[in-house]
Amino acid sequence: MLQELAIKNFAIIDELSLSFEKGLTVLTGETGAGKSIIIDAVHLLVGGRGSSEFVRHGEGKAEIEGLFLLDQEQHPCVERAREFGIEIEEGMIILRREISKSGKSVCRINGKLVTISTLREIGGTLIDIHSQHETQELLNETFHLPLLDQYGQQEISTSLVNYEEIYKQYETALSRLKRFNENDQQLAHRLDLIQFQYQEIQKANLQLNEDEELLEEKRKLVNFERLFESLNTSYQSLQGEQRGLDWIGLLMSQLETAAEVDKDMEPILESVQNSYYMLEDAAHSIRDQLDNLEFNPERLNQIESRLNEINQLKRKYGTTIEDILEYSSKIEEEIETIQHRDHHIEELQKELDILQKDLYLEAKQLSDLRQKWAKTLTENIHSELKQLYMDKTIFEVRFHSTSDQYIDEASPIPFRKDGLDNVEFYISTNPGEPLKPLTKVASGGELSRIMLALKTIFSKHQGVTSIIFDEVDTGVSGRVAQAIAEKIYQVSIHSQVLCISHLPQVASMADTHFFIMKETSQGRTRTKVKTLNKEEKIKEIGRMISGVEMTDLTKQHAQELIELAHSIKQGKKSLKG
Structure with a gap:
């Protein structure tokens, strides 16, 4: 989990230090107060794209530092860190990033200087940031297959690795065959060149040292x-x-x-x-x-x-x-190969035939596993959507696969790095309507709920330390808002969750409630964060319900929401136990 976060000279934040707890932490506040800026800082901390524009005006650099505690000794982060020579002691890992006003970034993990790509690779095992932008990724069908592979990774990852190993050999052999099939004039020129080079080196009769x-x-x-x-x-x-x-x-x-x-x-x-x-x-x-x-x-x-x-x-x-x-x-080897081109083409073609058949078998096995996990995913999605008041929705994972093609020279199979499957999510949100691609029929609110359903499912078996939801509840209200609040809390049972929200239903479910505000002092604007107590939480939820004015009825409604949330949370905890 993310234990501590320190931000200095970042956008309108001059200096900020936050301590986080397990469970659900909700960040609320007026629009423009700096809620998303805090999430932007976390995104940069785990390897996001940096820019000099993030540096507070008049300062030389922005600094972000985060302390993470690992609950599991076998957390994926530990193995990744070890590969880069980074020691993790007592389950603690500190990420630090500095961005200068020139745009240059300096990244450290447990004090060791690392590249941004290393920071991104290790940070990706610690935090999963889910924003409205990520929800829009559902509208890109190229993300559907990776999502399915992520869901069934327990079995699919092993099969995919086996497939990729043979695919690399296949690609290498295919590339060599392509070079052999270049036109005769190019090969003749190449042969003349390397024969001259070979003779020149041989004539020199070089001796080592x-x-x-x-x-x-x-x-x-x-x-x-x-x-x-x-x-x-x-x-x-x-x-x-x-x-x-x-x-x-x-x-x-x-x-x-x-x-x-x-x-x-x-x-x-x-x-x-x-x-x-x-x-x-x-x-x-x-x-x-x-x-x-x-x-x-x-x-x-x-x-x-x-x-x-x-x-x-x-x-x-x-x-x-x-x-x-x-x-x-x-x-010398290349000269021999070109001079005996026909023989090598024949041998290479035999090798390709064997590799293609092996690759096909691995691809078929991979496809079978994906279809198996697609059925389980579909069942779980339906169960989660039902709880999000999309019980009439039909979800389906459709395969457009070439794995049933017959292998022969006339119709070679178009193997890809990830197999032979083209996967696309289909959906029907209204009874009687045919299934259509998710990318064409889902509204913004429906996409948020579908992505939330996926996150709920994935959080139960993934090792990500923290999940951040950045205004994923936009465009919903009423009982759907309550269902989303309960679903976000359900995710927080398995992973620490940080959530920016404008929904009072979500705020009432918080284990910790941060209020984000702006203040102006000496002509400069800065973001401040306050941890709300019970009374302050009631007041803030009342503001979220009715706006600026706080009436007795609003206060009563806010108290009822908190009591309802407490009752729901106790029920979910007892179910977990």
Whole structure:
């Protein structure tokens, strides 16, 4: 659940800190007071699109921070966070987002800098924001199949993953076949090009790490005089009369005499002896290096020429010799493939035939599962709509599937990434009227109720921490408004719900009631939030019923609504228990 929310310099909010509880929290207030601004801030906190326009006038940046508590150890958020190297301790996760007036966003999760896409991916497992805009998504039939898959994800997700794995192989093979079927002229040009490239690389006879070895050799040749002088001086310092080894030899001789008298000197003697022999070996090695040193200007020219040749190949085929050799192997395989094109097409076609049959079987299984869950969804939708006074409504999930097509070369099946099913919701809201696409016949109030029915169903088996309803009850009144209020409360039994509403029926069901207001001070407008007590709640619900004027009858009506809500809530809690 969302435990704490802090907002600073966001739109008309200068600084705001809110603590949330479980259950249903309702936000009410006059139009323009800033209710939706708070929801906009939450939307940005979980990865929504940002803009410099959100930064309060005269300020450098807007800041939003939210603390979430996870009730489940296996919450989807935990695994996602682990994938991005984010630690979650004691079930707490803190999201933070800053938006500068230049439009730049800085996002953090538990103090770790993340991208907006990461914030969006993790935030999507914490909060589900349901607005009037989302309701309009029901009018786009492309959202219907994902909604069905979301509902039956327990079984459908596994089958869909299996299908997608084969589909990727199928797409890869199909792409390769398409390249083979390009016109002969294009393939001929491609073959000429890569044969030239292959021959150029082969002619160079590159060896791994050759460039590094040449650079080292070049460095020695360029600094030949310094190297010779240093080695010669080193050798003269060790070898010869009255030189280093001569003096250490004398030291060793004297210590041998001392050790004959005092046994405690033996370790020192042994140490000096070891040093003497090591230095003697070093002197021999230096002498060998001196004997082998030879300045060869011709060799330096050869190295320069070879390095130039290697660098030209690097500019064409890769940044390292290893990259060039890998590219050579790749185009060698491509040359062989093009030269034996007919054979490869035949083999590839066999592979495609096998993949197509496997893909068809997976698609058929996926379609069967979807149709199974579509029936369950339909039954549940009817049950929920009945409670929302749409008991005469008939809802149906219709499949326009190609999964029954016969597989042959003449009529290939149009496989898609998500299977073979085209799903569309159909509805009839009046008895005797035929079923028609939901996108063409549903009114705004009906769409709100259908989406609310879906949310009620989904909230029972999804792990989303919080659900936000942003004025989804617009356009309804009377008993429908009461039914929507009860349905929103029912959702809050399974998930924390934050709801912006203009309906007194919804406000009366609140476990926590926030009143949003604007105030002007020193020429600036700012949003304030107040948590209402019982008396203040009665007064606010009265305002929502009748407007500005508060009569005794209005107050009585508000009290009755709250008492009715309390009775309904107690009944639902007992049913849950």
